[in-house]
Amino acid sequence: MTRTDLGGAASARATADRETGEFEAAVVPLMPPLLAYFARRVLPVDDAADCLSETMIVLWRQRATLPASEGARRGWAFGIAKRVLANQRRGRIRQMALADRVRAEVRAAMPDSSAAAGDDDAVSVALDSLPERDRELVRLIVWDGFGVAEAGALLGIRAGAARTRYSRAKQRLRELLPE
Numbered sequence: 001m002t003r004t005d006l007g008g009a010a011s012a013r014a015t016a017d018r019e020t021g022e023f024e025a026a027v028v029p030l031m032p033p034l035l036a037y038f039a040r041r042v043l044p045v046d047d048a049a050d051c052l053s054e055t056m057i058v059l060w061r062q063r064a065t066l067p068a069s070e071g072a073r074r075g076w077a078f079g080i081a082k083r084v085l086a087n088q089r090r091g092r093i094r095q096m097a098l099a100d101r102v103r104a105e106v107r108a109a110m111p112d113s114s115a116a117a118g119d120d121d122a123v124s125v126a127l128d129s130l131p132e133r134d135r136e137l138v139r140l141i142v143w144d145g146f147g148v149a150e151a152g153a154l155l156g157i158r159a160g161a162a163r164t165r166y167s168r169a170k171q172r173l174r175e176l177l178p179e
Contacts, residue, residue: 023060023063027059027073027077030073033074034052034055034078034081038052038081038085041085042085042088047088050088051081051084051085051088054084054088055077055080055084058080058084059077059080122178123177125176126172126176126177127139127173129176130172130173133155133157133165134166134168135169137155137162137165137166138169138170138173141166148162148163149162149163151166152165
């Protein structure tokens, strides 16, 4: 690199640093009121910080159009926040609609009889008596159709250990469940 190249790089870095400093001085004071804006409007409230982050990204990308006056800057930032909030709400609605469709499909796939419901209660109680590691192994094999070795691999258990655990769990379930 030549001295001219180094000087150009240093100049570009200085310009970038100045631009960043100006942006921070103008926008950082808006963060608490923007966070409060989201916290009053977003459920769950933990998503307010995500909305603020998204707003800050948009503000940074549009920093070339940053208004000079404090009042105009505040209105500009809140206008962007309003659009971020609308996007968040649309995403939430899509997420809930998808969850509703999945729940409906699961209900449609499940047998619908009162006898099965009684059996389900007994099975749930019996499964709950197993240690969690064995409970999940049984669920993967019986409910999800995995082989013993496959289920063991999913749980990080060697095939031989999975077979032993599954055998013990089946024996325990036979003791607990009526014929």
